[in-house]
Every structure is written in C-alpha cells, then in structure tokens.
Amino acid sequence: MKLYCFGESGNAYKVALALELLNESWEPVHVDFFNGETRSPEFRKINVMGEVPVLVDGDVTVSQSGNILDYISTITGELGGTFAADRREVSRWILFDTQKLSGQAGPLRFMMNFLPEDKRDQAVIDWMTGRFRAALQILEAHLAGNDWIASGKVTIADCACAGYLFYEEPFAFDRGEWPNIDAWLDRLSALPGWKPPYDLMQRAFPPAS
Amino acid sequence: MKLYCFGESGNAYKVALALELLNESWEPVHVDFFNGETRSPEFRKINVMGEVPVLVDGDVTVSQSGNILDYISTITGELGGTFAADRREVSRWILFDTQKLSGQAGPLRFMMNFLPEDKRDQAVIDWMTGRFRAALQILEAHLAGNDWIASGKVTIADCACAGYLFYEEPFAFDRGEWPNIDAWLDRLSALPGWKPPYDLMQRAFPPAS
Numbered sequence: 001m002k003l004y005c006f007g008e009s010g011n012a013y014k015v016a017l018a019l020e021l022l023n024e025s026w027e028p029v030h031v032d033f034f035n036g037e038t039r040s041p042e043f044r045k046i047n048v049m050g051e052v053p054v055l056v057d058g059d060v061t062v063s064q065s066g067n068i069l070d071y072i073s074t075i076t077g078e079l080g081g082t083f084a085a086d087r088r089e090v091s092r093w094i095l096f097d098t099q100k101l102s103g104q105a106g107p108l109r110f111m112m113n114f115l116p117e118d119k120r121d122q123a124v125i126d127w128m129t130g131r132f133r134a135a136l137q138i139l140e141a142h143l144a145g146n147d148w149i150a151s152g153k154v155t156i157a158d159c160a161c162a163g164y165l166f167y168e169e170p171f172a173f174d175r176g177e178w179p180n181i182d183a184w185l186d187r188l189s190a191l192p193g194w195k196p197p198y199d200l201m202q203r204a205f206p207p208a209s
Numbered sequence: 210m211k212l213y214c215f216g217e218s219g220n221a222y223k224v225a226l227a228l229e230l231l232n233e234s235w236e237p238v239h240v241d242f243f244n245g246e247t248r249s250p251e252f253r254k255i256n257v258m259g260e261v262p263v264l265v266d267g268d269v270t271v272s273q274s275g276n277i278l279d280y281i282s283t284i285t286g287e288l289g290g291t292f293a294a295d296r297r298e299v300s301r302w303i304l305f306d307t308q309k310l311s312g313q314a315g316p317l318r319f320m321m322n323f324l325p326e327d328k329r330d331q332a333v334i335d336w337m338t339g340r341f342r343a344a345l346q347i348l349e350a351h352l353a354g355n356d357w358i359a360s361g362k363v364t365i366a367d368c369a370c371a372g373y374l375f376y377e378e379p380f381a382f383d384r385g386e387w388p389n390i391d392a393w394l395d396r397l398s399a400l401p402g403w404k405p406p407y408d409l410m411q412r413a414f415p416p417a418s
Binding site for chain 1: 259274312
C-alpha cells in the first residue's frame with residue numbers, strides 16, 4: 001500500500017498510525033503540500049478534493065482519513081467495533097473528530113506554525129482555539145469512564161481522535177491540562193507499533209531547534 | 210423514529226431530508242439550542258457530544274448526522290452506494306462535507322445570523338468564508354460531470370452536502386455563482402418528498418421578514 005502524505009499532516013498520521021499498529025506493509029509517498037502539490041491538476045486526478053492522505057492499495061484508491069481508516073479496518077477485520085452498536089460508536093467519534101477535534105486542530109496548528117507570520121490572524125486563532133477546546137472538553141469527559149474511545153478496545157476512532165494530539169508544535173494543546181486525554185495518549189503510545197508522526201512520514205519543515 | 214432537532218440546524222435537516230425522501234414515519238423533538246438545552250446535563254445523557262441531531266429509533270440512539278444518515282441507509286437499504294467502491298465514495302463525500310463544507314457553512318452561518326452582533330468578528334467570517342468557498346469550488350468541479358455526488362444516483366451524500374445549502378439566511382453562498390451546484394440543488398428539490406428545512410422542523414427564530 002502507498003500512502004500519499006507529508007509529515008506535518010495529522011490526518012495522514014492517523015492512517016500511518018493505524019497501519020503501524022496493524023503491522024501492515026506500506027510506503028509513504030511524500031507530497032510537497034507547502035509548495036502547492038495537492039492543488040495541482042496532476043494531484044487532483046488522484047484526489048479531486050486536493051488533499052492528503054490518499055491510500056492506494058492495488059486498484060483501489062481511497063481518500064478522506066476517516067474513510068481510509070474504515071477501509072483498513074474492513075479489509076483487515078481489525079481496529080473496528082465488534083457489534084453494530086460499537087461500529088456506530090466508532091463512526092460517530094470519527095465524524096466528531098473530523099468536524100470538531102481535528103477539524104479545528106488542523107487549521108489552528110497550520111495557522112500557528114506553517115502560515116507566514118503576516119498571514120496569521122489572532123482573532124481567527126482565538127476563535128478556532130475556543131472551538132478546539134470545546135471539543136477537547138467533550139473528549140476529556142468521555143475518557144473519564146473509558147480507556148478507549150469506543151468498543152472497549154483500541155479502534156480506528158482512537159487513531160482518528162489522537163492524530164493531531166501527538167504533534168509537538170504549539171497549537172493551544174497542553175497535555176497536562178487534560179489528565180484523561182493525557183493518560184489515554186500514554187496508553188496509545190505504549191501499544192506495539194506506535195511511532196510519533198515524523199518517524200513515519202517525511203516532514204517538509206526542518207525541526208524548530 | 211424521533212429526531213431531536215431545531216429548524217436552524219443544517220445537520221438536523223440532512224437527516225430530516227433523508228427521512229422525507231424515503232417517506233419514513235418520524236417526528237421532530239424540538240431542542241431549545243439557543244437557550245443552551247444541548248449543553249445541559251439532561252441532554253448530555255442523550256448525547257455526550259452536546260449537539261443535535263440525535264435519532265432515537267426504539268432502543269437505538271444515534272448521533273452525528275453523517276452517522277445517522279448511514280444508519281438510515283443501512284436499515285432501509287436505500288440511498289446508499291450500490292457497490293463497495295460506491296459506498297466508499299459516499300462515505301468520503303460525507304466526511305468532506307463534515308470537515309470542509311458543512312463544517313465551515315455551519316459555524317459561518319451561525320456567526321453571521323444567530324450570534325449577537327457584538328460577538329461577530331469580521332476576520333473570523335472572512336477566514337471561514339475563504340475555507341467554505343474552497344470547498345464549494347471542489348463540489349462545483351465535481352458536479353460538472355456528475356448529476357449526483359456519488360454512485361450515479363441520489364444518496365445520503367447528497368443529503369449531507371446539500372443540507373446547509375437550502376437555507377435562505379445569508380452565509381456567503383449565492384446559488385447563482387455556482388451553476389453546477391445550483392442545477393444539482395434543483396434536481397434535489399424536484400425529488401418526491403423534498404421539503405425546505407423550516408417545513409420539517411420548528412425554527413427558534415421568527416422569519417426575518
């Protein structure tokens with residue numbers, strides 16, 4: 001399997017993480033996002049949505065990270081919910097992540113770290129931070145009574161919700177402030193196969209220090 | 210089936226629309242969102258995420274609009290993709306909608322119409338408008354060669370992507386500017402069972418005029 005990705009993409013990392021936890025054979029194809037490759041006509045032939053990640057598995061091309069996670073879970077029979085109700089629970093947390101957790105963390109982290117400074121807008125950062133924190137509160141409350149997001153075991157919903165939270169660039173997320181999330185991230189990173197994002201995918205920017 | 214909703218919620222409308230297109234029997238349960246009901250402890254017992262829509266079908270409670278749409282499609286065998294590749298295509302457009310189309314249209318329309326004027330921020334409106342328009346461009350390009358979003362027929366992906374676009378409040382969306390989207394919305398509203406949002410769900414605010 002080939003994963004079109006770049007290191008800074010939390011959505012790509014979700015997929016890379018699931019592949020590693022499952023010990024699948026895959027290779028990253030680095031996409032030069034910061035110089036516009038995802039918006040090129042060539043890349044749009046691979047994905048009309050103009051974004052990574054895209055997974056190519058033989059004749060099958062899949063995009064949208066939540067959709068790719070579902071594909072991986074389906075073909076392997078692993079990391080999914082066991083029963084119909086569990087599967088719905090997995091699905092709704094992936095959608096929650098898409099809209100409210102990574103949906104805010106992604107553009108917030110992008111603006112705070114990768115946009116040129118003259119294009120960063122504090123009012124927008126404050127707005128996204130507020131929405132991101134509201135989502136973190138929901139996750140923190142949910143994890144008070146649950147070791148994993150859904151189904152009582154690690155699933156693709158954990159890969160989705162944790163994707164951005166393992167990055168170390170500043171984006172208004174301090175693990176120490178969220179004890180249940182912090183403990184859950186520790187459980188995830190203790191799993192066989194877990195690796196941090198930049199160990200799995202080439203980054204576009206050099207390390208900050 | 211009971212749908213916890215309020216008229217202004219495009220995410221609730223997506224579900225109401227699918228139920229109407231399928232001629233399903235359902236009743237709306239009005240939720241007083243604008244006075245904080247979704248954030249109350251009582252409502253969080255129904256949905257820990259503190260939001261509508263929530264569908265209750267006998268013993269089954271489902272939340273997240275994309276997940277409810279999938280549930281409705283699964284139990285009825287209608288409005289889904291026919292083959293595995295079609296189903297993935299339906300799924301990825303629902304996720305695209307969740308993140309980038311409704312994911313921007315929802316908070317943008319909320320800020321422009323329902324937040325008190327002193328809490329509206331032009332920089333945030335401009336930022337969300339830019340992201341919303343980028344998503345509209347992707348949808349417009351996709352609909353150049355497709356009558357429906359996925360699978361060559363109307364599916365839950367159409368209900369999802371169109372949900373916010375049938376509302377008449379101003380939110381930086383002018384149908385005349387997007388001819389393919391405009392024609393697709395016309396096709397949708399010509400379907401038996403189609404109704405506009407406020408015919409299906411009680412609104413919280415009185416009509417503007």
